[in-house]
Amino acid sequence: MAGDKVWDVIVVGGGPAGSIAAMYLKRAGRDVLLIDKAAFPRDKVCGDAQGRKLATVMKDLGIYEHYRKLPGRPIYGLRLSAPNGVQIDMDLVDRQHGTPGYIVRRKDLDHFLFSSAKAMQVPTREKVQVEDIAFEGGRVTALHCKDLASGKPLQLQAKLFIAADxxxxxxxxKLGQKNPPDHFIVALRAYYKDVEGMGDLIEIHLLKGIVPGYFWIFPLPDKEANVGLGMVVKQKTERGVDLVAELKKAVAENPLFKERFAKAQLDGGIKAWNLPVASYRRVIHGENFLLVGDAASLIDPLSGEGVGTASISAKLAAQVAVQALDSGQVNKPFLGQYEKALWDEIGREIKVDYRIQKLGNRFPFLLDKLMSKAAKDPAFRKKFESLLPYTEGKGKIGTWRFVASLFF
Ligand SMILES: Cc1cc2nc3c(=O)[nH]c(=O)nc-3n(C[C@H](O)[C@H](O)[C@H](O)COP(=O)(O)OP(=O)(O)OC[C@H]3O[C@@H](n4cnc5c(N)ncnc54)[C@H](O)[C@@H]3O)c2cc1C
Incomplete structure (x- = not known):
């Protein structure tokens, strides 16, 4: 690949955000290069739970039917437990007409997305790591990369860059964007075999000591499960919580799970990763670049869902990139349309979820109250269900007044 070629767009990072952005750019006829430092298939520490946002983008790209054939588990409901141990099962999706969520290992999902981009004739380079970014007057002029296979340096140029790294x-x-500790979650993920009692629902357990963080059990086929636990970094530090110890304790001792994990075995290690959450707004565009997915800090601050917002950001970034190239306006004011479109689409939902997260942190006893009421009162439970992050159509009803009405 000649180092002096100038691409229309270079997308850095072939995870969901990057592969989806590249597919939209290619579909619009653009000369796009997709690079990643890894070789696919590669693992990504994640809960593996995919919701309606990703499904909508997959349908739009015409790859949804293939996605649903990946080894995974369709999800129609949620099992939620409060710190006091009250547990309820709820429907999230209409079983006949709704689009279910899907638990699919990121190793499989990301390989599928990267391969789909290749199948759409997107030129790709694996094992190419961006080591430095050259800026001139606020514009990116080149990516200084290393070809990890040969060890050789490589310089790449484009009119526009999408950071999906x-x-x-x-x-x-490089842009000095760093989330403060109250806008960062740290989470652990482990795979377990032979877990009992799982159905077609995701499980979120608000355990004492980690709320409003949570412990999850997300079912995979054949009694395997993605199990994990996450907390806002600031709260974890202030309370001195040892997440690994909490995870092991939940599985071995908690009355809700210990029977179900009695014969379970850990498959691989317990891995940790950071989640930059969207309650903190980063600067995500510049003279000739756009940031998408985790690079743009777009993870939901309550649910930890990031693939959905990554896919929406990728689609919107690609659309604005195409318009900018078509109209010869690759500049900061024009690219600002991306940031506006993105927050118009996801801003309200993020705001509500952040408020619930803060409320749960300040008043954890309200969670017990809420769940006990939901367990007894079906009408209240319906109202509560409509607020949950994975529920279909949820983004439309999220207002602060609505949240307050749940509690009082
Ligand atoms: C423990 C945990 C649980 C989670 N659970 C869920 C969940 O259940 N559902 C959900 O929706 N979200 C979940 N998330 C969030 C989700 O994993 C992320 O939001 C999602 O991966 C974002 O996708 P992305 O494409 O932006 O980034 P990534 O998936 O991280 O992809 C980035 C890519 O960029 C490449 N890259 C990085 N640096 C460079 C470089 N310098 N040069 C070249 N390539 C580079 C990497 O190799 C990688 O392939 C979870 C996160 C964690 C940590």
Missing amino acids: GADSLFAK
Whole structure:
């Protein structure tokens, strides 16, 4: 690949955000290069739970039917437990007409997305790591990369760049974008075999000591499960919580789970990763670049869902990039349309979820009250269900007054 070629767009990072952005750009006829430092298939620490936002983008790209054939588990409901141990099962999706959520290992999902981009004739380079970014007058002039296979340096140029390089984004670092500790979650993920009692629902357990963080059990086929636990970094530090110890304790001792994990075995290690959350707004565009997905800090601050917002940001970034190239306006004011469109689409939902997260942190006893009421009162439970992050159509009803009406 000649180092002096100038691409229309280079997308850095072939995770969900990058592969989806590249597919939209290619579909619009653009000369796009997709690069990643990893070789696919590669693992990504994640809960593996995919919701309606990703499904909508997959349908739009015409790859939804293939996605649903990946080894995974369709999800129609939620099992939620409060710190006091009250547990309820709720429907999230209409079983006949709704689009279910899907638990699919990120190793499989990301490989599928990267391969789909290739199948759409997107030129791709794996094992190419961006090591430095050259800026001139606020514009990116070149990416200084290393070909990890040969060890040789490589310089890449484009009219426009899309940074989809994840939670440790070099682009974000270069722009001085760093979330404060109350806008960062740290989470653990483990795979377990032979877990009993799982159905077609995701499980979120608000355990004492980690609320409003939570412990999750997300079912995979054949009694396997993605199990994890996450907390806002500031709260974890202030309370001195040892997440690994909490995870092991939940599985071995908690009355809700210990029977179900009696014969379970850990498959691989317990891995940790950071989640930059969207309650903190980063600067996500510049003269000739856009940031998407985790690089743009777009994870839901309550649910930890980030693939959905990554896919929406990728689609919107690609659309604005195409318009900018078509009209010869690759500049900061024009690219600002991306940021506006993105917050118009996801801003309200993020705001509500952040408020619930803060409320749960300040008044954890309200969670017990809420769940006990939901367990007894079906009408209240319906109202509560409509607020949950994975529920279909949820974004439309999220207002602060509505949240307050749940509690009082
Ligand atoms: C423990 C945990 C649980 C989670 N659970 C869920 C969940 O259940 N559902 C959900 O929707 N979200 C979940 N998330 C969030 C989700 O994982 C992220 O939001 C999602 O991966 C974002 O996708 P992305 O494409 O932006 O970044 P990534 O998936 O991280 O992809 C970034 C890509 O960029 C590449 N890259 C990075 N730096 C460079 C470089 N310098 N040069 C070249 N390539 C580079 C990487 O190799 C990688 O392939 C969870 C996160 C964690 C940590």
